[in-house]
Amino acid sequence: MSGLDLLRRIRESDPGIPVIMLTAYGSIEGAVEAVKLGAFDYVKKPVDLEELKLLADRARENRLLRQELSYYRSRATRDVGFAGLVGASPAIRAVLERARQIAALDETPPVLITGETGTGKGLLARAIHASGLRAMKPFIEINCTALPATLMEAELFGYERGAFTDAKESKPGLVEAAEGGFLFLDEIGDVDVSVQGKLLRAIEERAVRRVGSVRERKIDLRIMAATNRDLEREVREERFRKDLYFRLAVIVLDVPPLRERGDDVLLLTEQLLKAFNAKYGKVVREISAPTRELLRSYPWPGNIRELSHVIERAVLWSRGSTLDVEHLSLTSPGSPPPPGPPSLPVPSHAGVGAADHGPTPGLPPQGIDLAQWEKSILEQALREAGGNQTKAAERLGISRDTLRYRLKKFGLRVG
Numbered sequence: 001m002s003g004l005d006l007l008r009r010i011r012e013s014d015p016g017i018p019v020i021m022l023t024a025y026g027s028i029e030g031a032v033e034a035v036k037l038g039a040f041d042y043v044k045k046p047v048d049l050e051e052l053k054l055l056a057d058r059a060r061e062n063r064l065l066r067q068e069l070s071y072y073r074s075r076a077t078r079d080v081g082f083a084g085l086v087g088a089s090p091a092i093r094a095v096l097e098r099a100r101q102i103a104a105l106d107e108t109p110p111v112l113i114t115g116e117t118g119t120g121k122g123l124l125a126r127a128i129h130a131s132g133l134r135a136m137k138p139f140i141e142i143n144c145t146a147l148p149a150t151l152m153e154a155e156l157f158g159y160e161r162g163a164f165t166d167a168k169e170s171k172p173g174l175v176e177a178a179e180g181g182f183l184f185l186d187e188i189g190d191v192d193v194s195v196q197g198k199l200l201r202a203i204e205e206r207a208v209r210r211v212g213s214v215r216e217r218k219i220d221l222r223i224m225a226a227t228n229r230d231l232e233r234e235v236r237e238e239r240f241r242k243d244l245y246f247r248l249a250v251i252v253l254d255v256p257p258l259r260e261r262g263d264d265v266l267l268l269t270e271q272l273l274k275a276f277n278a279k280y281g282k283v284v285r286e287i288s289a290p291t292r293e294l295l296r297s298y299p300w301p302g303n304i305r306e307l308s309h310v311i312e313r314a315v316l317w318s319r320g321s322t323l324d325v326e327h328l329s330l331t332s333p334g335s336p337p338p339p340g341p342p343s344l345p346v347p348s349h350a351g352v353g354a355a356d357h358g359p360t361p362g363l364p365p366q367g368i369d370l371a372q373w374e375k376s377i378l379e380q381a382l383r384e385a386g387g388n389q390t391k392a393a394e395r396l397g398i399s400r401d402t403l404r405y406r407l408k409k410f411g412l413r414v415g
Contacts, residue, residue, distance in 0.1 A: 004033060011038050016066070018059035022047060070136075081130045085123060086271050087264045091256040098253060099124055103132040110203060112188075112248045113226040115255030117404060118305030121226040122186055124255060128224065129182045137181030140174050144185060149192035154211050157198065163212025175208050178221045188248065189229035189240060200244045223248070258300040258307065265295050265307065272308055273323065276315040284315050286322040298330055301405030375410045378403070382412075 001009070007019055018040040023030065031042040040059045043052065082096060082103075102108060111128070113121045122141065129139045147155055154163075158173030175183060185191070191199065202208050203223055207216040225248050234240035258265055266287070273284055287295075300306055314327035377396070385391035393403040 004030075004037065007034060007037050007039055016063060018063050020052070020055055020059060082127045085120070085127055086267050087261060088267060089256075089261040089264045092261055092264060095124070095253055095255055098251075099128050100131065102251060102253075103128045106133050108132070108222045109250040110223040110225070110248050111251045111253065112231075113224065113253045113255060114231075115226075115228065116257045116303055116408070117228045117401060118303035119255040119257055120304050121228075121255055122184070124253065125182075125184045125186075125224045125226060129184075134181050134222065138178050139182050139184065140178040141184045141186060142174055144187045144190045149194065152192060152195045153198065156195065157202070157208045157210055159211035160213045163210070167212065170210070173208060173210065175202055175221070176217065176219060179219055180221065182222045182224055185223070185225040187227055188225040189227040189231055189234060193239070193241065196241045196244050200241065200247055203244075203247055258303045259298075263296070265300070266292060268304060268307060269295055269311055269323075272311040273315065276312050280315055282315050282318065283321050284318050284323050288322055288324050290325050291323050291328065294325055294328065294330060299405070302399065302401030306399075306401055374406070375412070378406055378410065378412060 003021055003023060007021065010017055010019055015038065019038070021034045021039045021042045022045060023042070024045040034042045040062065041055050043055065082100060085092075085096060087093065087096065102111060111125075113124055115121050125141075126139060129135060142156070144152075154171075154173070156173050156175050158171050158176055159167050161167055161170045185199075198209075202219070205216075206220065207218050209216045231240055231245050231249070235242045235245050258268075269287065273287075276282065277284055302309075310328055310330065313329065314323055318324075318327050378392075381392040381395045382389070385395060389403055389407075390400050393400045396403065398406075
């Protein structure tokens with residue numbers, strides 16, 4: 001057989017073996033064909049033995065690097081696959097079953113993952129990637145809230161040299177970096193409307209055009225997106241493109257909040273205890289009965305992210321092997337809240353007499369609906385904070401996740 005035939009047979013037997021072709025009849029066409037078939041290099045006779053030795057060393061080093069990369073990639077996929085997602089409640093099991101079906105597809109349609117903040121939407125997206133046929137391909141995650149609107153287009157689609165003042169060299173975008181794998185757009189609801197059109201084209205045409213370029217580049221990737229916003233409402237209020245929404249929402253996975261998952265909170269707590277015990281050298285293995293009851297009854301407005309922070313803090317504060325209520329720094333529903341900063345002034349509609357006395361931590365005036373009272377307090381805090389949720393939460397003495405939960409509860413805008 002010819003050298004090229006032998007190369008084909010070697011590649012069929014073990015694609016990992018690096019092959020250096022030696023030939024007395026060197027040609028550009030032969031070299032191109034050998035490289036196409038997977039040859040590491042192509043050398044024309046007579047051969048310089050020192051050059052050949054260097055090539056062999058490089059080929060060996062290249063194979064070792066490939067083996068190391070393969071090992072770390074396989075370990076990473078084991079760590080983030082479906083086995084790492086904890087939950088036995090019917091609500092989460094239904095979501096995971098659909099996600100497994102999606103992961104089994106090669107031609108995966110766009111997937112939109114919805115749910116409150118902290119429910120694990122990003123973990124679910126990574127599990128779909130890690131358990132699918134493209135597990136060894138890139139998984140590029142883009143946090144849309146972290147990219148200013150002025151930089152979003154350049155970061156997503158790349159740019160050519162000279163496209164703007166600081167563009168001293170060409171740079172591929174994050175969409176191109178996801179070639180062959182998955183592009184995960186986290187908090188897609190925060191993408192500026194001016195960029196949504198180009199994003200829609202990239203998804204539909206599977207092509208991108210860098211800023212400052214006249215040429216389109218074809219891309220092969222799969223799209224997943226996540227949001228904690230109500231995109232249907234955003235579409236109605238013209239803050240999100242309708243065509244982009246329908247293109248993304250081919251498959252929708254709605255991740256349930258932790259308060260709707262029953263005893264999953266205890267399973268998650270046990271997993272978190274193991275992780276933080278190992279991290280901090282602690283031995284917290286037991287969960288007391290009152291603690292279990294509190295974990296079940298607490299509404300968890302920050303969901304799994306809040307639970308993780310609470311358990312990490314509890315492990316640090318604990319001195320024994322049992323997790324007790326005082327370690328959690330939580331209050332059970334219906335119990336008096338811990339002392340906090342003075343409450344906001346009484347809303348103007350609460351009555352003139354009450355407003356004259358300024359701030360008061362007491363009950364609302366008689367005849368005022370409690371829910372309406374709480375809603376008005378939230379609205380007032382947001383007004384005084386200029387719409388900044390972090391400042392409003394500090395003003396009220398609660399966490400930002402708790403504020404967002406209460407805003408959603410009363411149908412107020414959650415930005």
